[in-house]
Amino acid sequence: MTKLSLFLGCIVPNRYPGIEKATKLCLQKLEVDACDLPGASCCPAPGVFKSFDKATWLAVASRNIILSERMGRDILTVCNGCYGSLADANMELKKDPEIRACTNNCLKEIGMEFKGTIEVRHIIEFLYKEFGSEKLKDQITRPLDLKVALHYGCHLIKPSKDRNLGETECPTFFDELVEATGAKSLDYTDKMMCCGAGGGVRSGHVAASLEMLEHKLACIRRAGVDCIVNACPFCHLQFDRGQLAVNEKFGTDYSIPVLHYSQLLGLALGFSPDELGIEQNAIQNIEFLAKIYEISAGLR
């Protein structure tokens, strides 16, 4: 199987280390050859850097890619934003010799050269293509009796011309991976809608960002789920910490638990909630924690 380096980005190691731990535990259990990527930086954040200056965006992204090229490993991301930045940059640099020459000219200053020898993978796309839901199901030791609102996030599947993961109005591949854990992925209104964080909106226009989030949360609550599952730490942060901000702004009382897919899979592979950092979330839903501890102890 493909050899990988784990690209952490910013939010995973610096805000939600539970996702880092859960990802490492899952990859180990699934016997995926993945190592750290020492010295990697911000991907760089697509919302700001890609919106600011293309040359800088390509230069910083390519530096991260080259670190993995030197190890002869494909990059694995657990974030839609990092995936968007790194995969898009990798693609542009591979196909356009002019852009590549320009970027390599900047990279010369630090003794680096983009060679275009590796691929950029996202954990969901990787698990779906390399394992598939059936093979993953065979690994599950604790089937999860949970109802889930799945949030794909935007940059995992869009722009579809560059992603090759099928159509974007109602994709199913991620739902299949969720259901492989035993959980049920419930449909809800505006499931494919953005969480409201991307493109620099969460930092630049907080009020608008929270209004979009509140709409998503209202739709999710109506579906009656145990938790939200995502594949992007920025969506994760928006849903988790953003929920508290929404409650403050709109006088609501949302308390919907939020899990990254690595954490959901980790539970189904037999790891306990505290090993996966689930309790480190801003949203503390005691009922949900009790439920997943029971599942983890084999009591449900």
Place this chain on the structure above:
Amino acid sequence: MLSCMHCGTCTGSCPSGRHTGFNTRRILRDARKNRTEVLSDDNLWLCTTCYTCQERCPRGIPITDALLELRRLAVREGFILPEHRKVSEMVLECGHAVPLDEETKKKREELGLEPIPETVQKYPEALKELKTLLKTCKFDKLTAGK
């Protein structure tokens, strides 16, 4: 862009436009005649880059990509939101848009992870390299403001 028939699918699909005055179709139309006005408008930064408009455009216009291009022009003219300037400064200073804090260090240790992750934050040489690269791209000058 000239093939746009102003059907409004982009605006109607926009999650941001649903809650704000953000009007994708109008921005792209106005960018052809009143460019300075469009570039200086803070609303240009209400797009979450979700790509729904681009996916749904019946004429196949790369709308989100065009909007990103407008933003890059805006930045070159010095139009940057103060919050975005701060994010850029963070990357220039420590290599991350969201830097490590004491609370997360503790959380990392609780999980049995090293308190400082395997990124530029742990390797001063790597951070120096990144800073040189950003300087070569003149990113510091671009975001310094006028």
